[in-house]
Amino acid sequence: MNRTVTQSFKIKTLIALALGCTLSFQSIADTTVTPPQTNYTEYVTQRQAVDLLINEALQAFKNPSRSSDAGFTAKLPSNLEVVAQKLLAAHQLEPYRQDLLFSAASAYIYNGNVDKALALYRDILKDAPDDIDALMYLSAWSRFSGQSKESDDYLKTLQQLNPAKAQELSEFYKVITRVTTMPITDKLSSEDLAKLKADKGSNAIVTLGYALNPDGSMHDILIKRLEKTLEIAKELPDSLIIVTGGVPQNNKTEGNLMADWLIQHGVDAKRIYPENYARSTVENALFSRYALAKHRIKNAVLISSGSHIRRADAIFTLASWETGPRDIHFYDIIALDKPLSELQQVSQKDIQGIYRDGLKALGLWSFRSYPLEER
Numbered sequence: 294m295n296r297t298v299t300q301s302f303k304i305k306t307l308i309a310l311a312l313g314c315t316l317s318f319q320s321i322a323d324t325t326v327t328p329p330q331t332n333y334t335e336y337v338t339q340r341q342a343v344d345l346l347i348n349e350a351l352q353a354f355k356n357p358s359r360s361s362d363a364g365f366t367a368k369l370p371s372n373l374e375v376v377a378q379k380l381l382a383a384h385q386l387e388p389y390r391q392d393l394l395f396s397a398a399s400a401y402i403y404n405g406n407v408d409k410a411l412a413l414y415r416d417i418l419k420d421a422p423d424d425i426d427a428l429m430y431l432s433a434w435s436r437f438s439g440q441s442k443e444s445d446d447y448l449k450t451l452q453q454l455n456p457a458k459a460q461e462l463s464e465f466y467k468v469i470t471r472v473t474t475m476p477i478t479d480k481l482s483s484e485d486l487a488k489l490k491a492d493k494g495s496n497a498i499v500t501l502g503y504a505l506n507p508d509g510s511m512h513d514i515l516i517k518r519l520e521k522t523l524e525i526a527k528e529l530p531d532s533l534i535i536v537t538g539g540v541p542q543n544n545k546t547e548g549n550l551m552a553d554w555l556i557q558h559g560v561d562a563k564r565i566y567p568e569n570y571a572r573s574t575v576e577n578a579l580f581s582r583y584a585l586a587k588h589r590i591k592n593a594v595l596i597s598s599g600s601h602i603r604r605a606d607a608i609f610t611l612a613s614w615e616t617g618p619r620d621i622h623f624y625d626i627i628a629l630d631k632p633l634s635e636l637q638q639v640s641q642k643d644i645q646g647i648y649r650d651g652l653k654a655l656g657l658w659s660f661r662s663y664p665l666e667e668r
Contacts, residue, residue, distance in 0.1 A: 343383045343390075350379035350396075351665040376400040377409075380662060391417050392661045395426070399659035402649055405642075407434050425455050426657055429462055436466065437648050461614075465655060468610050469647055472603040477636045479521070479627050481594070486528060488592075489624070493531050495591035497584075498522060501577050501605055502538020502547030503598075509543030511550055514598060517628040519554050522596050525626060526560055529594070534560065535584055537568035537577040574605055575653045575668065578612035586617045592624065599627040599636035604647045611654035 353375040377400040384393040398413040411434055417427040432447035452459035481489070489496050500522045503515040511519075526534060534555065538547025548567035556562050566584050571577040585593060597605050602625045613621050627636065653659055653668050660667040 339386055343386050346379045346383040346386075347393075347662055347665055350376045350383075350662075353379065354400075354660070354665060373400045373404040376665075377404070380665075383662075390662070391421065391424075395658075396660045396662040396665060398430070402434070402645075402659070405645070407438055407645070410434060411438070423454055425451065425458055428454070429458065429655075429657065430652070432462060433465075433648055433652060437645065461655060464614075465611065465651060468607050469644070469651065472607045472610075472647065473639045473644055475603070475606075475625070477599055477602065477625070477627055477633065479599075479629055479633065481525065481528060481624065481626065485624055489529055489532075489594075492591050495589065496529055496532040497535060497588065497590045497593045498525055498529065498532050499535045499537065499577075499581055499585075499593050499595050499609070500551060501574065501595070501597040501601065502536070502540075502551060502571070504540060505542035505545060505547060505550070507542055509545035509550075511547075511554070514628075514630060515547065515551070516554075517630070518596055518598065519551055519558075521626060521628040522551075523555065523558055523560065525594055525596065526555070526564075532564070532594070533566060533584070533588055533590065534564050535566045535568060535581050537571050537581050539568065539570040539576075540572050573650075574601070574608055575612075575650050577605070578608045578654060579668075582609070582612045582616050585613070585621060590618055590621060592622050594624045594626055596626050596628065598630040599633070600630055600643070602627050603639060603643060604650055607647050607651050608654045611651055615656070 353372045356372045377397045380393045380397040380400065384390055384397070387393065394413045394417050398410040401407070401410040401413070411431065414427050414431045414434070417424055418431065421427065428447050428451045432444045432451065435441075435447060436444035448459055448462060451462065500518055503512050503518065505515075506512055522534065522536075526532065536548050536551035536555070538551065540547065546569040548569035548571075552562070552565045552567040555565060568577070568580050568584070571580050593609070595602065595605050595609060606623050606625050609623055613619065629636075649659075656668075658666065658668050
């Protein structure tokens with residue numbers, strides 16, 4: 294067996310051991326890996342194995358297959374299970390890489406398996422009992438799971454180590470309580486409209502995008518959001534309009550198509566700020582908040598689908614804490630995707646999405662194992 298095949302054999306064997314599986318000699322010999330130019334010792338081979346596992350996790354994470362509705366564009370559970378398995382296999386080879394456990398826990402959160410995620414966060418805390426991120430995750434997801442005492446205990450430990458983070462997390466819980474109990478509406482009340490008009494020059498409309506069709510055309514869900522935007526834009530003729538969404542399809546982005554649609558329907562282009570880079574609701578907020586801050590916006594009307602608006606409100610509120618405007622007030626207006634009475638009830642899936650994306654908006658990186666990185 295030549296040196297190249299021997300090197301490949303070692304790498305594949307390490308991966309097989311980490312994954313708890315067996316590989317035939319033939320399957321190992323079929324794939325070759327260019328050996329290092331110098332004799333770096335066995336550690337280099339292990340490093341290559343870990344890098345390969347993380348890259349395989351990244352490919353599963355980036356798989357274009359999705360499940361979509363008006364509230365979520367979600368990754369397939371099967372893909373995320375692969376992500377978690379690959380990252381945990383890499384951790385078996387590099388047990389000091391706690392970033393791999395954080396990332397695997399996030400894959401389980403995306404997959405709806407909160408118990409497995411909590412177990413991984415507890416494993417991190419065994420090795421690093423003062424880890425701020427682990428404590429925040431443990432308090433938050435324990436609270437989501439109904440484990441109030443455990444959540445409070447982790448919060449108390451966090452308070453001792455980092456009072457500012459503990460206060461931030463406590464405020465985060467208040468935001469969750471507010472958005473999960475607020476009524477949902479598809480129109481500005483006469484009272485709210487009067488307040489907004491009294492603040493002339495300090496108002497904005499922020500319309501969140503929705504995944505384009507493969508040919509680059511706008512989905513009906515997105516068009517409904519734009520129709521609602523047009524309605525509110527006529528009621529608030531002096532407001533700035535931010536249209537946000539940047540996942541390209543057929544060389545087109547949501548932000549530009551949304552702006553074009555509004556202009557074609559009579560809205561002055563000077564009012565419109567298209568944000569063309571956001572790939573998620575979290576990025577919608579992170580990228581739009583600077584336009585809100587620059588224009589000293591006091592009131593922002595958020596427009597999205599009914600299934601999505603609670604999460605959007607929470608994320609934009611949290612994102613504004615970091616950059617301002619700190620005292621901004623968000624008004625939530627929906628484009629109906631379900632009967633209005635049905636939208637008053639918030640599901641566990643909705644609440645889980647608010648926790649998950651809210652923690653991202655607070656600055657926690659969900660995936661932190663380069664090159665698999667995502668806030």
